[in-house]
Amino acid sequence: MSEDHPDLEFGRSTAAVSPTSSSLCFAHVSAQTSSGRAILSDISGRVPRGSMLAILGPSGSGKTSLLDIVANRSALSVDGRIWLDGSTRSDDKQVRNNVRYVQQEDALIGALTVRETLLFAARLGRISGANPITKGHGSIHQHVDSVISVLGLSQQANTKVGTPIQKGISGGQKRRVSVGEKLVANIGGDDGQSCDILVLDEITSGLDAVAAYEVVSRIKEFAAITGIIVIASIHQPSTATFTLFDSVLLMSQGKQVYFGPVNQVTGYFSKQGLTIPSNYNPAEFLLEITNTDFMATKERTSSMFKDAIGDSDQVDELCRLWNTSEEAALLETSLSAKEYEDLDRSAAADISRPGILSGVGDAFKSTMILVERAVLKAYRDILAYGVRVIMYLGLAILMGTVWLRLSANENTIQSFFNAVFFGSAFMSFMAVAYIPAFLEDFATYKKESHEKLYGPAAFLLANLIVGLPFLFLIAILFSVVEYWMTGFRSTATAFFRFVMWLFLDLVAAESLVVLVSSIAPIFVAALAITAFANGLWMSVGGFLVQPNVLNKFWYYTFYWIDYQRYVFDGMIFNEVESRSYSCPWTAEGGCSGCMYPASEVEDKVCKISGRTVLDARGYGGNHTGLWVGLVIAISIAMRLLAYAWLKFRARRIAH
Template identity: 90%
Template sequence: MSEDHNDLEFGQSVPVVSPSSSSLCFAHVSARTSSGRAILSDISGRVPRGNMLAILGPSGSGKTSLLDILANRSTLSVEGRICLDGVTRNGDKQVRNHVRYVQQEDALIGALTVRETLLFAARLGGVSGKSKGLRNIHQHVDSVISVLGLSEQANTKVGTPIQRGISGGQKRRVSVGEKLVANIGGADGKSCDVLVLDEVTSGLDAVAAYEVVSRIKEFAAITGIIVVASIHQPSTATFTLFDSVLLMSQGKQAYFGPVGQVTEYFSKQGLTIPANYNPAEFLLEITNTDFMATRERSSSFFKADIQGSDQVDELCRVWNSSEEAALLETLLSNKDNEDLDRDVATDISRLGLLSSISDASNTTMILVERSVLKAYRDILAYGVRVIMYLCLAILMGTVWLRLGANENTIQSFFNAIFFGSAFMSFMAVAYIPAFLEDYATYKKESHEKLYGPAAFLLANVIVGLPFLFLIAILFSVVEYWMTGFRSSATGFFRFVMWLFLDLVAAESLVVLVSSIAPIFVAALAITAFANGLWMSVGGFLVQPNVLNRFWYYTFYWIDYQRYVFDGMIFNEVESRSYSCPWTAEGGCSGCMYSASEVEDQVCMISGQTVLDARGYGGDHTGLWVGLVIAIAFAMRLLAYAWLKFMARRIAH
């Protein structure tokens, strides 16, 4: 196989012909859970370069478990031998750098076009590449787009729940394309060696499934990559595109060999596939144990003297003693022993392992660029939130419209500040869907070691802060003057500052919760509960001196909404005076708070008097700003620690 894929002309008809040693081999692979339950038992196979292997079997047969093991993503206890190009894998995690895994769900950013999606994937996969590869990255991406049949959709957005995009089959091809371009143009110009696909045709109709698989087959033939794919109920046309098939049931192996020899092999076992019958459906039917007890025994697919799930055991037993299994064992063992014993970690140059995360600053800037595009285009990211906050500003401005500075409006000002700051924070839950989309992309790309949690979270902060500041400005411009807050430039900009800090902390809470519980309903429920907790213990609804001691000594002190509320109260009240009626009989004695009489017989209540009467201490704006920033930073740091912990857990 050529060592320089940059010189490869996509679309050429001559496939890469690989020597016998150029293959992916897995021999006698078994896997158990931590409790000792067997998941896989003695699975073997061999896939030469440029070939495609279909892993077929009913639900629960162990297909995904085997794919995870081949991609080195499994947490199971694994036995057996896996080697690539004659080099045995000993569990070294760097093997992920040349294995690409396409998960069953398409984790794509809907606001990006097809070309942009693949360009960012190529840039992230090749940030440590040489200038030669980087100069040609656009050419390579366009070549992949052409081979995958996406040229007409190249400038079409992938699509979001409210923005129509490409079809499901085209999304599957884009997901595959991300892996195919991930290292083109990277270090030494080498692409991935193995492409692992989980349920590559899931959710597609027969025509779309055929198109997806045929495009992958064409690319495999051109580049010499090895494709291993689990597949569910393929059509006959799709099934025959694969070079070989591994049939599994109950974690055991019932067949491995060329697709074209399936009919002949099972005919020798007394199981004849009827004419014009889909061979894939036949294989699934004879290995599906879930419904065997209810099937009619008159089916020609079953031997009359074998009952129920015993047929699967018989198929596996026959396979283990067959000539085909013996031939496979010969192929797997006919290697140079010295090559088989060599350690992957000591032969990195031979395997072409890539250092995809060697330039963290470049990676972060690529993520920032991608996130800016998404935030600008995807109205679910910030557009909806801008509209929500503007609507809230108009609502508040009209409800608390032009409040006068008198004793009857003091409580209304307090209520407006509490409602605004609390609901600004609460409405941050609208960011959950956008973050979960980013998280799904991060999870996919971090598995390939393209970048880590630090770059992901840093890019999130860099892109998020300007948008949050814009939201704070827009909200304040509308609501501040309509309500009748203190008419002062200093007061206005401090109001903006507190809203901005409130949003930063609220979004940090969303990031933390969504990282730990990356399920929409769960993240929404937990975040909403946390905001309700902050509202309850912040000191407005229940004053601190009567607040339950447990809440006072715990969440009261880490409640960022409390510090925002206090800061906004001092900003509004401390430098202001409020009038109250003067009477000839009692002067200012009838005022709600202690007041002084002025010349025009109007009693005035100082803001400091109001604060003292309500139990507020001194103005510690600097401390409160620092505490809100510290709380927001702590939540981001906890999110980083959690993602780092999960990454290490998967790696080990």
């Protein structure tokens, strides 16, 4: 227990934490794109344990690129060294297991409360091995409550994060929850010596001055207690927020302008002839002298620059002043000494943690936790599930009233075909309403998979397990309303076969959404591609254009993988094959005037058998079992393709 924070318990001795016990070091880091364009050039720094580094610079200065490199999430070609406790970036590909990354956007599930959000993160962290201190159900709750207390979220612990239609916590509180997720899932080991790094991208973005100060001060307090290293890019911080950081790295155009303690910034630039006015926010001054994008900014600083650096290029001269400064020499000496010390003990050093879920048992446990979280979300999130139920019920009422109580005669045969096609095709098309809910889950998956909490298999399996009962409920509700209003064949067998086909249709349609949204996780793109795909399935399914007339390209390609085609055929045979349709009998011609060949029955009534209608329209035999298997196979194939894509992306990031 910490004496300053008696409610804080992390399973390790905070007395062992010392700002000089270990450091994150990066020396002469440069990066370029595959085309050779320089992104970073010769960036160096050293961040002791328990301290906070601010990375400051104008837009395009390379702040996020440096954070990505530190977190080993960058695809750039990188030179230089980054090491921690004897491990270099080049020989330890699992360094990301020591770096926890909070992105600029808060990827949170709005239907969960603050405590629930952190509890699920802690439980997933325990299974993955990233959080070895939480042993037992009670200790997880204790651990989470401690983090909530330190981050100042105790009063909001039982408040929902918030959805577009339900107000939740504020923006600053969401930022603290995002940080809290990393802390509860990935805090260091029991020995008190494990060194963790928390990387924050634009942590104050979108926050007012008071909220930004509150967020940073809470993180600083946590860093001091636990000894984690905090590296944060910041954008226009207030003076109060800026002075909370221990050190600052100033960058411009990918180059280093300054590195050192925040309280020595004024003195350093004064020595270079650039005096920060007493009424100026130091951070704003630093951004002004390094910003070369706007002429107005150049004009405001031109007078002081002419006195200090003459007419030379502004950024290049600032970099030259840094490279020749006493501060840069001291940093270089510190890094060199630290590097040799770490290389001597690199063979014994081991900062990597377990990789992603070792074993089927752990994968099953993580899947069940994800299922529990998804069920909780489904129960609460009206936008994700309630609205979709209303949409499908609305469609059922619409269809039931348009095709109201059709009688079984030759004039309604086409109407029955139209009703089956419209119902199955439009139900499939309306699956696009699932895209926003899936993208919210996908953003959470991306964040948590980067932290090695679980992999794509657990994510997709949990998604399927939770989705199936919901889709079956939709199929039942839609069928109860629409089936009987339309006047489809009134037997129990026919009804439940209709429900089965509708359910399989929805499963396949949602599988398409999962595949497309996994490949293109942008709402507009996913919506456009999914809508286009549904339009394609409708066009080549054999209803709008008969298979024997369909263009050979479409017939030999998409016609055979069109799940809507098999659903439509199954529904049509279910409705038509065992039914007969009446047509007028005339004294002159008997049943010869019917639209399809008919036979005369008692009382001069002509009847057209459903089999006759199907034969006349070119439908072959009834292969219900085969069609069911094909729809299931197509659904599984789309889920497996989504898994393969996510696995491929994960491996590319890992390497």
